[in-house]
Amino acid sequence: MGTQQASHSYPQFLPDGTHFLYYTQGAPEARGIYVGRLGSTESRRLFDAESNALYVFGHLLFSRQGVLFARSFDPVRFETKGNPFPVAEQIAINQQGGMALSVSAAGPISYRTGSAAGLRQFVWVDRSGRELSKVGDPIGAALNPSLSPDGRRVALQRTLNGNTDIWLLQTDRGLLTRFTSDASVDVTPRWFPDGNQIAFGSARRGAVDLYRKSATGLGPEELLVASPQTKTVMDFSTDGRFMLYRSADPKLGFDIWALRSQGDSKPFPVVRTEFEERDAQFSPDGKWIAYQSNESGRYEIYVQPFPGPGAKWLISTNGGGQPRWRRDGKELFYVAMDGGLMSVAIELSRYGKTAKAGIPLPLFNARIGSPVPAIDSQQYVVAADGQRFLMNTLVEEASNSAITIILNWKPKP
Structure with a gap:
């Protein structure tokens, strides 16, 4: 290549x-x-x-x-x-x-x-799946949403006229504005914890590298991580010190890596095996990560200490993908293989050594597409209190x- x-x-x-x-x-x-x-x-x-x-x-x-x-x-x-x-x-x-x-x-x-990606509608729902409000109009090929820390904007990727860019959707007025306009593919935006910058992937140098840009849309785009492998931003620790991303190794498949956000640091592997590990999320205290892996023969949700070492703990029971935390770290959500959004009560030790999970409980049918998208990530966002969910619902299947x-x-x- x-x-x-x-x-x-x-x-x-x-x-x-x-x-x-x-x-x-x-x-x-x-x-x-x-x-x-x-x-x-x-x-x-x-x-x-x-x-x-x-x-x-x-x-x-x-x-x-x-x-x-x-x-x-x-x-x-x-x-x-x-x-x-x-x-x-x-x-x-x-x-x-x-x-x-x-x-x-x-x-x-x-x-x-x-x-071909289907028409999607952003919808706020409660824990029963009851619709509370729509955000904007239906959007074609809108994927990988990330809610700003103040809850006022959703960063997403959108394909228009064959070109995929990052767009911003206002949650109160439903207005959609373009954030990037490069001729190459720009994908999977993630807000920095302070809300002042957005990280995203772009293929402007060939393989998808990671960049950041001021949330105002002004100023240059700074290269964060470059390598021959395709990469996807997944999450930031709450204090902004670390960024998680997945990297597609030609021999090992998807692996989870981390980068310190400050200083001239080198990326380091967090979970790197011969299996697929992806879509990791930091716990609110930054001491744990939740992610999905197919090491059992199907995708399941695991948690393990960050940055390690330490044992990993199986959370899901019958497969799942797209994990998300409640802001207090006491509840974990994921999408089951039948498309239902699941809730798991979880207790994490203060020192990142043990995790105790409850029985996964179904909440509602997510209607966001595949529980494990081929290359995309989470298609929903959890409100801070875990009582509302912003779902990127499919309203028109391709x-x-x-x-x-x-x-x-x-x-x-």
Whole structure:
């Protein structure tokens, strides 16, 4: 993978059965459609695009700003010819640049319209799941919310016209404003404890590195952590001294790392095994972390002392993901595998040595999607007293959007 490339995905063989197309996310100068060959590390970039591309009838189909385009392509010389021309509008694209599109050599083309990530609505609910109020209007492809310490703004990632940026949503007025505007992918924002800065991940240098920026939106963006691995900010300790993040190791999968927020410190591993560990959250006193791991064969919720060493304690009973603490540290929440929000009473020793958990109790159906999203993190926020929850609810599943079929499609002569 190139130094400015964040991911390779959506391969499709070309007619010779040896060469293939694939899509690369990353810095603007590296993003786009590529041709590779089996048994070789060499590749050729064809052009920039906001989605993957599919080959049919001597043309490549791809998307820009929600419009499906076709461009003439020679599958022998691997060269494009002429200018792209539109085929359809409002094609759905997911966070990884994958189009909701299928092609056939027999002629038909089928695609979905709308948002492949689904339409979402932020809703405050009580402990029974009863709706208290909506926050703003429904938003397409809005993910990974983080509530500001004063409760007045939600930082989130949003994909618009094929570009994923950080946005801010006002909880009182429901107004949505853009926070970043880089051409590369900006994801998973997290507020600093003082509310003055926001950390987030960005693929502007290739792999997703971690940055911070003033919450005013003014001033430069400062690089926090850079490495060849893709990283995601997870949480800050209440005193702001430590930042937790997950890193995708090509051999070990997701691991949990930490960085001291002040000084010229080096990141250090917190939980690093051959299993997947992710989405960690600091306890309010900063002496424990809750996280999810699949070491048992399915994802479960664990707690362990921070920074360690110390034993880990199993909290969930039948699988779960997306842990969150109540602000006093006496209750832990997570999403069960059936999609229900669970509550667990918990007692933590003062010196980070023992944890005693109660029986997990179901609260309500979360309606926030998968309990363990493939690459995303928590899709809900817990109010300080644990009596209210801001849920990033799915109001329109991508699978419910319309399917359009174009019969006997033929490119322009």
